[in-house]
Amino acid sequence: xxxxPVHLDLAAAADAPGELRRLAASGNPVVLAGLDGLEPGxxxxxxxxxxHDPAVTAPVEPFATLLAAMVHxxxxxxxxxxxxxxxxxxxxxFLRTLPVEQPGCLACSSFPVCQGYGAWAGSCATWRTLLTDLAAAAxxxxxxxxxxxxRPIQRGTDVPS
Amino acid sequence: MTTxxxxxxxxxxxxxxxxxxxxxxxxxxxxxxTLEAVFALFxxxxxxxxxxxxxxxxxxxxxxxxxxxxxxDVVRGQGELERRGVRVENGIQTNLTLLRPETIPILxxxxxxxxxxGTSADPLPGIRELTGAPEGxxxxxxxxxxxLLKAEDIRYGILFVVHRLALHDLGGLYRSFRARHPEAGLRxxxxxxxxxxxxxxxxxxxxxxxxxxxxxxxxxxxxxxxDGRPANIQPFGPWQRLQxxxxxxxxCECSGKCATSHFGVDPDxxxxxxxxxxxxxxxxxxxxxxxxxxxxxxxxxxxxLENRRVYLRKTSCRDCPWWLHCHGGCANxxxxxxxxxxxxxxxxxGLRTFFEKAYAPAGxx
Numbered sequence: 034x035x036x037x038p039v040h041l042d043l044a045a046a047a048d049a050p051g052e053l054r055r056l057a058a059s060g061n062p063v064v065l066a067g068l069d070g071l072e073p074g075x076x077x078x079x080x081x082x083x084x085h086d087p088a089v090t091a092p093v094e095p096f097a098t099l100l101a102a103m104v105h106x107x108x109x110x111x112x113x114x115x116x117x118x119x120x121x122x123x124x125x126x127f128l129r130t131l132p133v134e135q136p137g138c139l140a141c142s143s144f145p146v147c148q149g150y151g152a153w154a155g156s157c158a159t160w161r162t163l164l165t166d167l168a169a170a171a172x173x174x175x176x177x178x179x180x181x182x183x184r185p186i187q188r189g190t191d192v193p194s
Numbered sequence: 195m196t197t198x199x200x201x202x203x204x205x206x207x208x209x210x211x212x213x214x215x216x217x218x219x220x221x222x223x224x225x226x227x228t229l230e231a232v233f234a235l236f237x238x239x240x241x242x243x244x245x246x247x248x249x250x251x252x253x254x255x256x257x258x259x260x261x262x263x264x265x266x267d268v269v270r271g272q273g274e275l276e277r278r279g280v281r282v283e284n285g286i287q288t289n290l291t292l293l294r295p296e297t298i299p300i301l302x303x304x305x306x307x308x309x310x311x312g313t314s315a316d317p318l319p320g321i322r323e324l325t326g327a328p329e330g331x332x333x334x335x336x337x338x339x340x341x342l343l344k345a346e347d348i349r350y351g352i353l354f355v356v357h358r359l360a361l362h363d364l365g366g367l368y369r370s371f372r373a374r375h376p377e378a379g380l381r382x383x384x385x386x387x388x389x390x391x392x393x394x395x396x397x398x399x400x401x402x403x404x405x406x407x408x409x410x411x412x413x414x415x416x417x418x419x420x421d422g423r424p425a426n427i428q429p430f431g432p433w434q435r436l437q438x439x440x441x442x443x444x445x446c447e448c449s450g451k452c453a454t455s456h457f458g459v460d461p462d463x464x465x466x467x468x469x470x471x472x473x474x475x476x477x478x479x480x481x482x483x484x485x486x487x488x489x490x491x492x493x494x495x496x497x498x499l500e501n502r503r504v505y506l507r508k509t510s511c512r513d514c515p516w517w518l519h520c521h522g523g524c525a526n527x528x529x530x531x532x533x534x535x536x537x538x539x540x541x542x543x544g545l546r547t548f549f550e551k552a553y554a555p556a557g558x559x
Contacts, residue, residue: 110508128505128508128509129509131505132505132534132536139498139501139502139536140494140495140497140498140501142497144497144504144505145500145501145504148504148505148508
């Protein structure tokens with residue numbers, strides 16, 4: 034039976050890195066809530082723990098899902114990971130105005146995953162840090178994985194090489 | 195492979211009514227030092243950020259206006275690229291009216307065994323004509339040049355720009371081209387409201403709507419179908435292979451990845467997204483000679499255009515079942531129609547009509 038995920042509310046945690054270390058040691062998946070409220074350096078520290086600490090034996094979300102999507106080049110955006118957000122309305126409304134209101138977003142290297150969510154949530158710098166580090170890790174993992182032969186694309190997917 | 199559409203001159207000996215190229219007045223010609231800077235930039239790019247291969251498409255203006263000395267510089271410069279380890283191919287897009295037997299050796303040297311010639315044709319009088327020459331001379335010279343290419347075993351393809359005056363018999367036009375040039379590739383493009391075609395009097399005569407383009411595709415597809423669906427007819431061949439076999443080798447305006455595959459260069463060495471960007475003065479990266487390969491690779495314009503695909507899929511194209519067939523279309527078209535690349539092209543509704551008729555299970559042609 035898969036171990037149940039445990040949630041870590043970052044806004045309420047007095048020592049988020051320590052809490053994460055303690056929860057990760059239990060072997061249960063950890064779901065981080067409240068990344069939007071962290072400074073880039075704090076969030077980057079949690080990600081570095083997930084990416085590099087041998088004590089991590091189970092997924093830390095949303096990092097694990099984002100990393101897997103990047104490695105496998107699956108289209109996944111931050112809006113897709115926000116169950117608490119009235120997603121479609123907020124997303125559609127915000128994205129419609131993005132070219133005029135936030136033109137910088139559309140030239141950002143993190144946009145393919147961020148998709149404007151960081152600007153909407155006021156956590157742009159935090160997510161840029163996280164997504165830049167995750168992309169670097171995904172590239173590294175991609176180099177380590179055996180090369181797959183090119184297959185014809187399947188309908189409904191969109192993974193241009 | 196990175197494709198560089200290189201315009202060594204914006205001068206032209208023709209006066210096509212709908213020409214989409216910019217006409218800045220005095221024609222510019224690429225200087226030897228500029229050519230050298232262009233080769234250096236793209237050689238660096240191919241080796242550090244690309245696949246090590248470059249395809250140059252010589253375009254214009256009319257590239258055959260360039261003197262033999264220019265082409266000697268091209269061959270010499272490309273030899274240097276090959277010595278650096280870059281694989282080089284060439285193609286040329288020309289109106290062919292300046293092709294003479296004495297031009298053939300340099301053309302063959304440029305094209306090698308893999309290159310080909312692209313040209314444009316329009317049998318309707320008054321559409322494509324030569325400056326200062328009687329009506330019909332363009333067509334005569336073009337036909338003579340095509341005979342010469344055939345005799346010399348040089349591969350060629352023909353582009354036809356679909357405009358209003360051609361709409362009534364596109365099937366007949368298709369059959370006529372195929373009968374006279376059965377071995378040639380054939381491509382049909384819609385007329386774009388750019389360059390001379392942006393002038394109201396030209397657009398009023400020749401311009402087509404999205405719906406007319408959709409119906410034109412339906413008509414042409416019927417002719418293509420009756421012809422046995424040859425693979426080298428665009429845009430149908432690549433769409434059919436995508437539909438049947440999932441092969442993703444769409445032309446630049448439909449691939450959704452033009453920002454990673456194409457560049458355009460003007461006679462002064464200005465570097466743009468593609469040839470249409472040169473003509474429309476849009477998406478300019480900078481200047482060969484001062485622009486570095488790394489700067490070009492990580493340029494905000496490239497990121498913006500790659501992000502365009504993601505943005506459209508989340509917004510205007512969110513529920514479109516034909517996304518894989520067009521990816522929102524050409525960013526230049528979007529800018530022409532809406533003033534922003536972050537919109538589908540103005541041809542969108544026509545394309546959807548065509549896709550529904552050609553490829554939807556119940557309505558396949």
